[in-house]
Amino acid sequence: MTSILTNSAAMAALSTLRSINDSMETTQGRVSSGLRVETAADNAAYWSIATTMKSDNKALSTVQDALGLGAAKTDTAYTGLDNAIDVISEIKAKLVAAREPGVDKTKIDKEITELKNQLVSTAQSASFSGENWLYNDTATPLGTKEMVGSFTRSSAGTVSVGVLEFDASTSVLIDTQDSANGQLTKAVAVAQPDGATAATTANATYHLILAAGGTAPTGSILIALTATTADDDIEGMISAVDAMLTSLTDAAATLGATNTRISMQDEFMADLMDVIDKGVGRLVDADMNEESTRLKALQTQQQLGIQSLSIANSNSENILSLFR
Structure with missing residues (x-):
């Protein structure tokens, strides 16, 4: 019809x-x-997953920034420690030279004094973003330092932030408030030869630096030379400096390991972000062909x-x- x-x-x-x-x-x-899933109306499930993972990727990007800041702090502290180890090795060599009969100990002491000044300068300069792990002039001792290292989401949906830790108390060279907290200001006990009795030793304590405004450790002797410094005392000073050198070497090794861990974590974060981007793309990206x-x-x-x-x-x- x-x-x-x-x-x-x-x-x-x-x-x-x-x-x-x-x-x-x-x-x-x-x-x-x-995008083939641009809004929740396109596919609510995929949109929800993609939105959550994009948010997590932003958090991971912030973690990368925090790792970069942590790496800068550990690099700065390690550079200072490495320089301090070289200077202390030089002081040790000067003390060994002072043990030789007939040398002018007062001239060697002047060199040692300048090397000590260099240690103070190194410790004060090793600062990044307001943090110094080698020099402490506050009443609060340096303790464990935390650096943001990861962001994780559990299967239950709860999120947490992981941290990397370094015990900065092991790397402090100089503490102006409490000499016992500084590797170079604290008293180091050693056994040195006792010239009064053959083949015997005597206990003694030494410290390398007396911080400005600080108090010398009780009963401890400042490592310094005079024209009349006894050979036994010089050998004790050498032993004390060697003990300090060992402590700083251990601290630098730990700091180096922490730095390596930060670098590895930073690389992992970059790879993880790429993988998440690919996964989100498979869910919501349009096939342009x-x-x-x-x-x-x-x-x-x-x-x-x-x-x-x-x-x-x-x-x-x-x-x-x-x-x-």
Whole structure:
């Protein structure tokens, strides 16, 4: 039946054209944004997962920044320790030279004094971002230092921040408030030869530096030379400096291991962020090859739909010819 009031063919063509236009709008949105899941309405589950993982990746990026800051602090402290070890080795060599009969001990003491000044300068300069792990002039002793090292999400959805730790009390060279907390200001007990009795030793304690404003350890002798310094005392000083050198070497080794751990963690964070980005991309990114092909097909369908609608509308015009 042909009716001038109801054009079923035009209605069907119009419905098809609307469906094609809707599909084109969706495809064009994917092509322009590069995403097949852009909002929760597209796919609530995938959108939720992707949003959470993108948020976690931002947290991981912040962890990377924190690791960079931690690496800078450990690098600074290690550089200071490494320099201090070289200087203390030089002091040890000067003391060994002072043990030789006939040398001018007062001249050697002047060299040792300058080397001590260099140690103080090194300790004071080894500061980064307001933190100094080699020099402490506060009433609070340096303790364990924490550096943000990881961000994790458990299977239950709870999140936590992991930290890397370094015991800075082992690396403090000079403590102006409490000499016992500084590797170079504290008293070091050694056994030295006792010239009064053959083949015997005597206990003695020495400290290398007396910090400005600080108090010398009780009963401890400052490592310094005079023209009358006894050979036994020099040997005791050598033993004390060697003990300090051993302690600082251990601290530098621990600090170096911590620095290596930070570097490894930083590389892992970078790889983890890349993997998460890839995983999120698999969930929400659009396949541009597929979308471009679909868009081309929809454009063709749209043209055919418009042509079909035009043909359906022309049927009403054909009825006029029956009345001529």
